[in-house]
Amino acid sequence: MTLRRRALLAGAGAAALAGCGPAREIAGDFNGTAVERGHALRDVRGWPPATVARRAQVLVAGGGIAGLAAARALRQRGVDDFAVLEMEDHAGGNSRAGSVNGIACPLGAHYLPVPGDDAHEVQDLLEELGLRRRVAGRWVYDERTLCHSPQERLYFQGAWQEGLLPWLGVGAATLAAYRRFAARVEALRREARFAMPALRAPVLPLHLALDAQTFDAWLAAEGFADPQLRWYLDYCCRDDYGAGSACVSAWAGIHYFASRHGFHVPGGSGAQEGDDPEAGLLTWPEGNGWLARRLAAPCGARIATGRTVLRIAETRAGVEVDAWDHATQQTERWRAGHCIVALPVFVAARVVQPAPDFLRAAAARTPHAAWAVANIRLDAPLADRAGAAPAWDNVLHGAPGLGYVDARHQSLDPRPGPTVLTWYQALGTAPEARRMLLERPWGAWRDAILAELAAPHPDIAERATRIEVTRYGHAMAVPVPGQLAFLNEIGPQRLNDKRWQLLKNEQSVPVPGTAHLSFAHADWAGYSVFEEAFTRGHAAGLAA
Template sequence: MGQGQRPLSGSRRRFVGASAAGAAAVALPAWLAGCGREAPGLEGGFAGIDMARGHALRDGRWASQPVAKERRTRVLITGGGVAGLAAARALRQAGIDDFALLELEDEAGGNARGGQVGGLACPLGAHYLPVPGDDAREVQELLEELGLRRREAGRWVYDERHLCHSPQERLFFQGEWQEGLLPLHGVGAGTLAQYRRFAQKVEALRRAAHFAIPTLRAAPSALLADLDRPSFAAWLDAEALHDPHLRWYLGYCCRDDYGAGLAQVSAWAGLHYFASRHGFHAPDDGLDAEREAVLTWPEGNAWLTRRLAAPLAGRLHTGQVVLAIADTRNGVVVDAWDAASQQRVRWQAAQCIVALPAFVAARVVASPPAFLTELAAGLTYSPWLVANLHLSSPLRDRPGAAPSWDNVVYGTRGLGYVDAGHQRLDPTPAPTVLSWYRPLGPSEFDGGDGRRLLAERPWEAWRDELLAELSVPHPDLAERATRLAIMRYGHAMAVPAPGLRARLARLAPGGSVQAGLLHFAHADWSGYSIFEEAFTRGHLAGQAAARAA
């Protein structure tokens, strides 16, 4: 789930101990042992997210429970993901300390949480943040506040300790590793020509329209509206861009950023991936393959969300299932189920920031505004799986490019793996954690049953798929693997399907979406699940609530 983007832009939840709760020691399948050696036991299982807690809201389990306790606050934030945490920061900046934040899980951070496996930090979702452009000024200010960027001789510079170390990315293609993710080794002249044509198309669009992050900073444009109508696959067909290697790469980018394939996302979304940041560069354009600086940490974007949550002691309430939100004549009334005390708690506030996914907000808001109902009905969400695999020692490698931070295997269902130990300054070989990302939204690899697979498929099946994919470049993977912790996200991110951008421009034309005493803030209102979108939406909602409180 990426930022470029593995779910925010982008991915997660906290692991339960060094190994998953209820983990079992199992023998790997014989076909993975290799060379007649006996495969070691591998502890593993599902971890982190309390799926029953979320589904209880859907099933109305606590709907009839009486209110056991009442509490008051000036501003209440429901949802502790990036948007909710950004809203809390904006309230504090405005001088409002009388607020509370309710979060479903046991740790705030949403799709940007971190955990540990075998004592090593690793991401549970979104694992990096591209250096933000000038449109993302709220994010730039946050990075300055956190000491990640500073002025030197009139220029902004970023702390190199937090920038992704080189080499940044590589692709296992045609039996060896190559630098970068665009397939190059052994491809023909026709493929290279298609790469150049696509690069020219992207550059022409970049000159003709403003592809902004966050998207609310993009001025209305007939060109952008035209690109929102067809699917990316249809647009590529119309442009006679049929090369299978180009199509694989573009499909990988869409699954990485949006969790769905070329036929499911709009042409605007597919092109925005490149046009909003670093463009698309053909291999003979003379530019470095690693053009875009990104910030990353062993625990992923949890480095950011934990710092946003740290000042909220006493105001951050975890394990809270929001049951109902009502905008009344006397203020906002919010009922929540406290998982720790097993009680229904009623909160009363002057203003409420609803930092919940649109489908949840539409369920819990009483008499929801029409724009919320319409958005929730029109959104499709991509399910995701993130698996963190602890290795006892570094892997042997195939020929080619050196081990990188992001490592992708051509033609697979998964998106490859990120090495959580890549940022270490000590070059001494040591145990590490590989984070494997598996989108399950509809694509050329998967149908529309990803959510059912997450709920019904045993963890051993995901283990086998992971090991089968990554054992191709790393035959010794099984013998070095010791623990596997798997995170499941049934509604990880909204898919920017054809027509969604136009719908959002009509439903949420500004940065702050408001109805009465309710302020809505979530990446869903951008249709694009990355850190910059969620943070900006939350910050603006916090400012609006502060002015109204």
């Protein structure tokens, strides 16, 4: 469901691409995010005074998944007098979708794992949308949205193999390392519960011990040195957290597997032994944009897009929020009884005035990863190397990028034809990575992407007709060492008593906030996935 990674094209890699231009003219541009709008909040001094006055019972600042979940919860409570202020032209945050020459594709998060019982709010949403229903006493999911087979493959040693864990041609020592790591994950899962969303599991000494070190350090201490295992684990961290195993905590590295369906060792045929038959993925041609649009649709005009929130201040009677309307070039002043701040913590700390101590601490403590997402329009199917058949998720071993997903994979039309490949690269948390993301010209992105994908697809430069690149300078929070301990320490101490709500399974969801403010964003989990953002937004909407 979510964005990822940390690897950068180093100087040597960029030099190697210097002569690698496309074989034909390929159109394209940067698309999908209004970078200048976010930077204006940082750079502009002296915004014009408010000339437009608006009111609502509840305001939601931020229209990502957390903000949309909060709006849904408000509607469920019968609160119709609310407004969602969203900076971009469409709500959804990292789960927004787009299209290239008429073919729908994701601009960010592209799947949602079938949620477990800890994510019952997400289960309820899927039931509401008709994706989950009970048949003969058990829950089943709409097969049209479960990821079609084949699901994933890896380009490894010059050929495609099934699955993403390297197994084709590896030695017995590597397979033994896989089995030992699987056993270690299972033992840790038995020793201490890992949940998704994470707030459903108590934070225990084992969690804090893992949180105190990097995943790389823990793997080294445990004797996990096999290069193929280490490559795969680093890939998983870049994919889910936006930074690699040298950056994220060991808690995050173990949580990736232990909170869902474990770590499965490939068998001799490439099948994943011990796979849970219900451990599927839900996906659509437009990725999680399908979910974002259905969350946004019932809100209608109550979602005010193209608004950059400039200031949020508590008053005696509630809150006062100033927002810049990019269409009218005017400052609006909104007044409401309550505001749900569904913004990244570093943005929230800038606009909430004065920012509470716990918010400023969270902003200083939470790094964010930069991401690039490219949608590549093809006029016909690509030539392919030997091995496993084309899949939904296609990863290149050792490449800077995270591979690509195919927008046509969920189509029921058997006829081959034009499609869009969505390619991802996580650039990590370093400031120079963010600068490179924003300063690198579109043509350099085009050449780097084509050069990377030419290894398994030698004709990609001939088949590509358009490439649109979406840039996220602060795509997602990265769970670095100490983040779990920090959030666990400030959470219970900085809550307004009225912000606790008892949910269906009698487990409370803490919503940080003050008398008239609630904070709801995946950043409060320390990492960014749909289940975390939705659960926190839902709880804030119930409590507002």
